[in-house]
Amino acid sequence: MTAIFKREFKSYFLNPIGYIVLAVNFFFLSVYFTYLYSLGSAAIEDVIASMHFIQVFTMPVITMRLFSDERKHKTDQVLFTAPVKLSGIVLGKFFAAFCLYALCLSPTLIFEIIILSHVKISILPYLYSLLGSLLLGGALISIGMFISSLTESVVIAAVMTLITDIIVLFANSFAMLFGNDTLSNILSKIAFVDVASRFSVQVFSIPDVVYFLSIIAAFLFLSVRSIDRKRWA
């Protein structure tokens, strides 16, 4: 698992993908922070929440190559004939993508330090929203990885992930658009953005954490099954 994690994480920076993802995230983080700062607000959690919209575009880029590229270049042969469990391969790749995502959010740490040097406020809202954002990212990565394991084409993986991410993130907003209140009420409980936003208003609820963790676990499991199924096809 460690070998795959190391290779995968490194590979983000062997081509422009890693740099582009980081640059886009850093840029928008800085823009939001500067805007917030100019308003005199100290709520970094708002910056983090605003970033969820950006993830719709960066997540597919992070996850699209995870398995589809391996299949296309037949490099999966080296992974699946090595004495490693499939779950080890999936986890290695998941954590590599997750670390890149975590790195994307790292500037918020500096922002928080800057804020704390000015005013004495509780650090908890920041930590909660960071946790929410990391869980949301993990869920999107596991979904993206699963989609990537379904196809040989990087482009199809990216587009499918983009569409799926839009649906799971903003399902509630769509329901509201169509004025369906009952549906909207249900979706506000499960749409990723709504769940993650509850973290930033300092409502730390175990069910929300469990919700994201179970989505991550479910799609990691599905990824393993999807890869294994290819061996039987």
Added chain:
Amino acid sequence: MIEVSHLSKKYGNFLAVHDVSFSVGSGEIVGFLGPNGAGKSTIMNIITGYLSLSEGEVKIDGFDITRDPEKAKKRIGYLPEIPPLYPDMKVKEYLNFLFDLKRVKMPRAAHIDEIMEITGLKTHQNRLIKNLSKGYRQRVGLGGALIGNPDVLILDEPTVGLDPKQIIEIRSLIKRLGENHTVIISSHILSEIQAVCEKVIIINGGHLVAKGNITELSESLSADKTVSLCAVCDKAALKTALENIPGAEKVEEKPEKTKGACRFVITPKSGEDIRSAVFDAVVSLGGKILELSANAVTLEQIFLLLTENAENADAISMLKTTNKKEDETDDGDI
């Protein structure tokens, strides 16, 4: 070392491999032959655990590839048809990655150095794989298979894309590796199999059509081994003399380009070696032999005979009976 029994693989309704059984003993180099699409790569992919099997069993050193995949895979080094290389990695980096991936417990630097030495990659260790030529990529793939010094090497067309000098190098490398590894090589180049392997397994249409020692196979196919003779001698007299050899069944005259010489092909009665009698016949007439050879069946002929199955159903059934006899005598071990 490798035991494959009643292996079948279905892709949907398509039966890619049907009831293939063979075993390869420790330290043997076995050639895997078959026309395109015969199922060679599929079988190799199943043995290495890349593909699953529909029916049957594959054991590597006693470990089942489906039930005990990690232990079985640890004993295998695999070079697939297209070497599985990450184009954005450097040669040494890739070998290091495989070293970690296979969780090899050997001194890292020395082991990787040794592998780069024997595959001739030392000079290219810091080059990006995407910038390498096909021959060098093949070497990196081979180097990858050798990481961890596995007991079993499975090489799918290892010399494809190499120049003649590299082919000779790789062949001698495989021969050297065969001294302390069990090797299965697939190839379309029959002379290569003949040069490297003692034994062959021939697959056609997903079926195993022949397995065994190359010489034994050619002997079993050439039940009536003919003798070809080219001599400077009186043609008519020589023909009579040849016909009078007790072991000779049929004497045929063939055209000959050399001036003053004549050529005959003599078919002996089955099982008899008439070469010395032919020699004596020419000498007794005061002639001079330019050429005398027994026409053994070459691997090319075996291959064609067995794979053009429509016309050669007889030959196949004949071979199968010979194989059965072999199986009975040596317990199925080819």
